[in-house]
Amino acid sequence: MHLYGYYRSSAAYRVRIALNLKRLHATQLFRHLQKGEQRSADYLPLNPQGLVPALVLADGTALTQSLAIIEYLDETHPEPPLLPASPVQRAKVRAFAQAIACEIHAVQNLKILNRLRALGHDNATVTAWAHDTIAEGLAACEVLVSAEPGPFCFGASPSLADLALVPQMFNARRFKVDLTAMPRLLAAEAACMAMPAFASAAPEQQPDAE
Amino acid sequence: MHLYGYYRSSAAYRVRIALNLKRLHATQLFRHLQKGEQRSADYLPLNPQGLVPALVLADGTALTQSLAIIEYLDETHPEPPLLPASPVQRAKVRAFAQAIACEIHAVQNLKILNRLRALGHDNATVTAWAHDTIAEGLAACEVLVSAEPGPFCFGASPSLADLALVPQMFNARRFKVDLTAMPRLLAAEAACMAMPAFASAAPEQQPDAE
The missing domain is CATH 1.20.1050.10 (Glutathione S-transferase Yfyf (Class Pi); Chain A, domain 2)
Known part of the structure; x- marks a missing residue:
């Protein structure tokens, strides 16, 4: 997996925590938000919103929106759970x-x-x-x-x-x-x-x- | 159930659709956003953000945030599903x-x-x-x-x-x-x-x- 992020992005930060809690490895790639790199032509196909993060799976599927990515990680790697049971x-x-x-x-x-x-x-x-x-x-x-x-x-x-x-x-x-x-x-x-x-x-x- | 909403609120509109698709009834109550009724003292305990919607369950539990409410409805009333399987x-x-x-x-x-x-x-x-x-x-x-x-x-x-x-x-x-x-x-x-x-x-x- 590859995680496109930026050190100070709150949304990327959320996903980094989830990966760590799940003990999953994603190679980090960076898009410097203040330089506008999240709107570059090579990145927009991965995240049409021009935002970080994007999590690119092994098969090339790109997932966007931090909360959706975290629920994906929680559904595919249930331990430790990030949502209660009820x-x-x-x-x-x-x-x-x-x-x-x-x-x-x-x-x-x-x-x-x-x-x-x-x-x-x-x-x-x-x-x-x-x-x-x-x-x-x-x-x-x-x-x-x-x-x-x-x-x-x-x-x-x-x-x-x-x-x-x-x-x-x-x-x-x-x-x-x-x-x-x-x-x-x-x-x-x-x-x-x-x-x-x-x-x-x-x-x-x-x-x-x- | 009671749904606090406002006719033109996008977030309340989302929940109304979900209730209809699930064939669930909620008594509608209204908070006029342009009059600030969503920040009234009787409503803030239900939604501390001062926003609509709030879905109040039969036991008095108040749920907020439209997407979270819809996932709750989907988890408790799975048909028709509002999320895919994969x-x-x-x-x-x-x-x-x-x-x-x-x-x-x-x-x-x-x-x-x-x-x-x-x-x-x-x-x-x-x-x-x-x-x-x-x-x-x-x-x-x-x-x-x-x-x-x-x-x-x-x-x-x-x-x-x-x-x-x-x-x-x-x-x-x-x-x-x-x-x-x-x-x-x-x-x-x-x-x-x-x-x-x-x-x-x-x-x-x-x-x-x-």
């Missing part, structure tokens, strides 16, 4: 991950911030957009897990929810979001980062980190 | 749905457009933002299904991908996106709209339509 809990884990992927990350990623710059906004306004998106989004996520047992988002082992949370917490710090009112998320993140599968997937550990 | 095809269907939910809908929904207005942008700029997001996003979606058999997005029966597509095509027309270069998406939409489960879920058919 349909209600599975729905809650997926909803948490989607709350981050759709309403936080997709609204504050590099592409959107560049669109705001193209509309004439200065750095302060663009940074505030990202900050506010993350702060509001994570505040809702804190509520979503407040009644769930820890130490992870949904219980005693990491799930798809934690794979979405950890990269978003990295982004939260980049944009100086105050996380003190989110003790449950901080505890889940800490439980994750104590695991080598998460720690070694961190942006600063990647070969393309700058 | 892991690769499941990943492709999920990726298509997420491409719409995350990178199109989440970036052009009412909340984001209101944020742009709050930054001082006029109607033309805000409308162009929505138009361009949808046009670029659906162009990628057209490629994602170009090699798949029809008439639906992924084969002979509707899937999660079609449930995401149809509401987004409705939005595309609202923002006057030129769909002529997307014949595969138009064909899938037409196949869907010929089914009462889709047609009766349309915004203009809802009791809260204005």
